[in-house]
Amino acid sequence: MMTAEKMGSTHRPRPRATDYLIASKRCELRNLECFLQMGKLVLSIGNLIHHLQRERGASNVYLGSKGERFFDELGAMVSNSNQQQQTFEYELLEIQAELTSHPASISLLNSIAAALHGLDILPVLRADIRRQSVSAEIAIESYNERIRHLLAVVFEAAETVVDPAIAGMLVAMVNLMQGKEMAGQERASGSLGFSRGHFDSALSRRIAHLIDAQERSFAVFERFADEELLMLWQHHTNAEYWRDLQHLRGLACSVGRYKPLDTNLSGQWFELTTQRIDELKRIEDTLEDHFHRRCIARYTEARSALTHEEDLMDALDDAGPDQDPMRALCTGDYPGDKPDAYRSDGVGQKLGRSVFELVQQQAVRLEQLSGELRLAREALEDRRTLEKAVLLLMKRQRISDDEAHKQLRKLAMDQGRKLPEVARSVLEMTALLR
Amino acid sequence: MMTAEKMGSTHRPRPRATDYLIASKRCELRNLECFLQMGKLVLSIGNLIHHLQRERGASNVYLGSKGERFFDELGAMVSNSNQQQQTFEYELLEIQAELTSHPASISLLNSIAAALHGLDILPVLRADIRRQSVSAEIAIESYNERIRHLLAVVFEAAETVVDPAIAGMLVAMVNLMQGKEMAGQERASGSLGFSRGHFDSALSRRIAHLIDAQERSFAVFERFADEELLMLWQHHTNAEYWRDLQHLRGLACSVGRYKPLDTNLSGQWFELTTQRIDELKRIEDTLEDHFHRRCIARYTEARSALTHEEDLMDALDDAGPDQDPMRALCTGDYPGDKPDAYRSDGVGQKLGRSVFELVQQQAVRLEQLSGELRLAREALEDRRTLEKAVLLLMKRQRISDDEAHKQLRKLAMDQGRKLPEVARSVLEMTALLR
Numbered sequence: 001m002m003t004a005e006k007m008g009s010t011h012r013p014r015p016r017a018t019d020y021l022i023a024s025k026r027c028e029l030r031n032l033e034c035f036l037q038m039g040k041l042v043l044s045i046g047n048l049i050h051h052l053q054r055e056r057g058a059s060n061v062y063l064g065s066k067g068e069r070f071f072d073e074l075g076a077m078v079s080n081s082n083q084q085q086q087t088f089e090y091e092l093l094e095i096q097a098e099l100t101s102h103p104a105s106i107s108l109l110n111s112i113a114a115a116l117h118g119l120d121i122l123p124v125l126r127a128d129i130r131r132q133s134v135s136a137e138i139a140i141e142s143y144n145e146r147i148r149h150l151l152a153v154v155f156e157a158a159e160t161v162v163d164p165a166i167a168g169m170l171v172a173m174v175n176l177m178q179g180k181e182m183a184g185q186e187r188a189s190g191s192l193g194f195s196r197g198h199f200d201s202a203l204s205r206r207i208a209h210l211i212d213a214q215e216r217s218f219a220v221f222e223r224f225a226d227e228e229l230l231m232l233w234q235h236h237t238n239a240e241y242w243r244d245l246q247h248l249r250g251l252a253c254s255v256g257r258y259k260p261l262d263t264n265l266s267g268q269w270f271e272l273t274t275q276r277i278d279e280l281k282r283i284e285d286t287l288e289d290h291f292h293r294r295c296i297a298r299y300t301e302a303r304s305a306l307t308h309e310e311d312l313m314d315a316l317d318d319a320g321p322d323q324d325p326m327r328a329l330c331t332g333d334y335p336g337d338k339p340d341a342y343r344s345d346g347v348g349q350k351l352g353r354s355v356f357e358l359v360q361q362q363a364v365r366l367e368q369l370s371g372e373l374r375l376a377r378e379a380l381e382d383r384r385t386l387e388k389a390v391l392l393l394m395k396r397q398r399i400s401d402d403e404a405h406k407q408l409r410k411l412a413m414d415q416g417r418k419l420p421e422v423a424r425s426v427l428e429m430t431a432l433l434r
Numbered sequence: 435m436m437t438a439e440k441m442g443s444t445h446r447p448r449p450r451a452t453d454y455l456i457a458s459k460r461c462e463l464r465n466l467e468c469f470l471q472m473g474k475l476v477l478s479i480g481n482l483i484h485h486l487q488r489e490r491g492a493s494n495v496y497l498g499s500k501g502e503r504f505f506d507e508l509g510a511m512v513s514n515s516n517q518q519q520q521t522f523e524y525e526l527l528e529i530q531a532e533l534t535s536h537p538a539s540i541s542l543l544n545s546i547a548a549a550l551h552g553l554d555i556l557p558v559l560r561a562d563i564r565r566q567s568v569s570a571e572i573a574i575e576s577y578n579e580r581i582r583h584l585l586a587v588v589f590e591a592a593e594t595v596v597d598p599a600i601a602g603m604l605v606a607m608v609n610l611m612q613g614k615e616m617a618g619q620e621r622a623s624g625s626l627g628f629s630r631g632h633f634d635s636a637l638s639r640r641i642a643h644l645i646d647a648q649e650r651s652f653a654v655f656e657r658f659a660d661e662e663l664l665m666l667w668q669h670h671t672n673a674e675y676w677r678d679l680q681h682l683r684g685l686a687c688s689v690g691r692y693k694p695l696d697t698n699l700s701g702q703w704f705e706l707t708t709q710r711i712d713e714l715k716r717i718e719d720t721l722e723d724h725f726h727r728r729c730i731a732r733y734t735e736a737r738s739a740l741t742h743e744e745d746l747m748d749a750l751d752d753a754g755p756d757q758d759p760m761r762a763l764c765t766g767d768y769p770g771d772k773p774d775a776y777r778s779d780g781v782g783q784k785l786g787r788s789v790f791e792l793v794q795q796q797a798v799r800l801e802q803l804s805g806e807l808r809l810a811r812e813a814l815e816d817r818r819t820l821e822k823a824v825l826l827l828m829k830r831q832r833i834s835d836d837e838a839h840k841q842l843r844k845l846a847m848d849q850g851r852k853l854p855e856v857a858r859s860v861l862e863m864t865a866l867l868r
Contacts, residue, residue: 013527015546017546017547017551020543021544024544024547026534089449093447099454099457100457100460106800110793110796113451113793362547363545366544
């Protein structure tokens with residue numbers, strides 16, 4: 001049996017604190033590196049979604065007008081969407097090896113699988129729209145589904161970030177994209193109603209719901225956006241076209257089935273909503289640009305911190321392999337958890353202090369990060385919870401998602417609680433009643 | 435510019451949904467594989483902690499009796515601890531490559547660095563105890579610190595699990611180990627008081643706090659333990675020695691500084707608490723064994739699911755590389771999101787349905803898992819929040835952790851809220867007031 005004294009001088013290989021410290025830093029670096037590439041993927045997803053949204057809106061003008069409007073426009077839009085899809089697929093291939101060999105998240109990989117699978121169905125959908133062999137409602141729903149899968153990839157990617165500065169920006173991004181998608185669905189639903197010349201009550205309710213949902217997403221975006229983005233945002237909310245847009249929104253929400261509208265309004269509606277959505281896209285692009293710059297800054301920072309620490313570790317190794325590690329780490333006093341506990345009598349002291357301080361620094365930093373990260377994670381979690389509760393109510397009561405949202409909002413209002421809290425209670429209750 | 439029709443037949447490489455589906459499954463498998471090895475590491479940590487706890491208790495009898503008791507026992511215990519440390523280091527080296535090349539968590543790696551660094555200080559601490567050149571209070575604190583770092587590794591490991599069945603067991607494990615550590619600290623503090631022959635009020639308060647903290651940890655353990663463990667637990671709480679132990683606990687908590695005790699009680703105290711702690715260790719070993727078996731079962735399951743799906747994918751590939759992927763995926767009707775939308779006219783239909791169903795199945799499964807996982811994660815998060823709030827109060831008010839716990843408990847009582855909620859509020863408030 002070995003005694004404590006013998007332990008220190010044996011030469012069997014032992015795991016070293018410094019190896020794990022360096023590995024921890026490298027892991028952080030790899031995560032940042034991954035997001036430098038992921039940023040490009042998110043950009044390409046944003047572009048693809050943008051064009052699919054436009055295609056969806058135009059398809060509804062086309063179908064709603066029984067093929068009289070937007071025949072040519074639609075062709076050009078499909079072509080643009082295809083180009084964007086190619087770029088998305090190219091970016092995905094670029095990081096495929098990284099994503100699948102150092103997988104960050106099971107859910108991220110599965111969401112990519114679902115998104116790719118969803119895109120494969122587009123050509124058939126487009127041909128059916130062209131032939132007018134599909135109802136506008138089903139066409140909208142099918143586009144919504146593709147876009148939902150693409151947004152889920154961004155959402156799952158945001159969940160894998162461990163750097164809070166970056167996580168906050170991705171939360172802003174996810175919510176901006178989500179709000180923009182609700183605006184896109186509003187454009188499509190309105191296009192259908194205006195080109196048909198009337199809105200039934202389901203369609204009006206749908207539009208009211210979409211307006212409400214946009215506001216909720218954009219509120220979260222505002223919480224996590226930086227100053228420059230907030231200025232752009234303010235500019236957007238004060239734009240001139242809002243007066244006309246609000247007027248048309250009013251018609252869409254209240255006109256009813258039996259009061260025919262001028263079908264030429266569909267052109268104006270498409271134009272105004274498109275102007276607005278294009279503006280949202282520019283804000284999204286700015287956010288994307290800020291995100292990219294932040295990733296580079298954080299990566300450079302982490303890279304040089306790692307180099308600095310690797311140098312320190314090398315210095316520790318150079319102090320001689322025969323030197324008792326105990327001696328280097330704690331040269332006398334043992335509550336070695338406090339740096340001033342090391343004796344100030346030479347090299348061992350200096351290096352011992354370095355290792356100690358680095359471990360502590362990293363622990364304190366990770367602790368701080370985890371606190372800041374929690375806010376970002378909670379915002380993502382709130383969104384997930386709400387979506388789950390809505391799906392659950394839809395399934396249980398066989399109601400639309402507008403109706404499910406409405407029930408949850410009513411519950412929240414009645415109980416004076418926040419929407420995500422109510423959603424959480426609904427899920428917990430159901431788990432109990434299962 | 436390409437048209438939609440041309441897109442389908444070009445031969446540029448494209449990312450495939452099936453690749454990501456398989457990657458998602460492989461990622462899940464790797465996580466399980468990692469926990470098969472991690473289980474051994476956790477076992478070795480549990481054993482090392484157990485022996486350090488015993489050494490800590492005996493050191494306090496030794497120091498409290500001014501070197502009169504436990505001289506020989508202590509030597510044997512140190513030797514056992516060293517053996518356990520070797521095993522721990524061996525297990526760590528076994529998975530070092532895996533841990534550092536496919537890093538699961540930055541925090542896990544850093545917690546290992548801190549634990550290793552902490553162990554390096556042990557020989558010096560032991561020499562000081564032997565020479566009686568360190569106070570019992572500082573010696574206890576130093577052992578507590580080493581054990582705290584070791585427990586943090588198990589905690590961080592638990593946070594990286596993605597399989598809810600396994601996550602729940604690790605939550606039970608973390609809380610059992612935490613409760614056992616509080617029992618160990620109770621043994622050490624009591625050993626000091628009984629061997630000195632008196633308890634000052636700080637020491638009595640400390641013991642009352644440790645008893646309370648044990649109960650809270652074990653309550654969480656009970657929530658996540660399986661039936662067999664609950665039976666063992668019931669047996670433990672009804673053991674015969676409790677009557678004597680409760681009597682000594684009563685003395686320790688109330689005797690006061692100026693009423694001398696028979697110092698021979700220290701032997702009885704050490705024996706009773708050790709009997710209890712050894713029993714806790716046996717429950718821990720059973721839990722470890724169940725955990726290992728569960729990991730193997732889940733791994734085997736996931737492995738065979740992956741093989742099954744890879745076979746399906748191969749079949750899809752064999753259907754011919756020249757076959758248009760669109761055709762295989764959706765042979766006509768496009769809201770291809772519903773399996774019954776595929777035409778029942780041949781191979782394409784069958785394979786299309788397979789891919790679709792697999793993506794859906796994995797999504798539904800991940801969704802269910804994430805719900806179950808949330809409960810386990812929340813229990814871990816509650817513990818982390820509480821610890822952070824305690825540390826914060828200790829630092830701000832320069833008080834002991836007993837005192838900090840007491841303040842939080844009082845707040846919770848006054849406000850009729852749960853302890854983790856109050857801890858969360860404290861942290862949020864401080865973030866606001868910073």
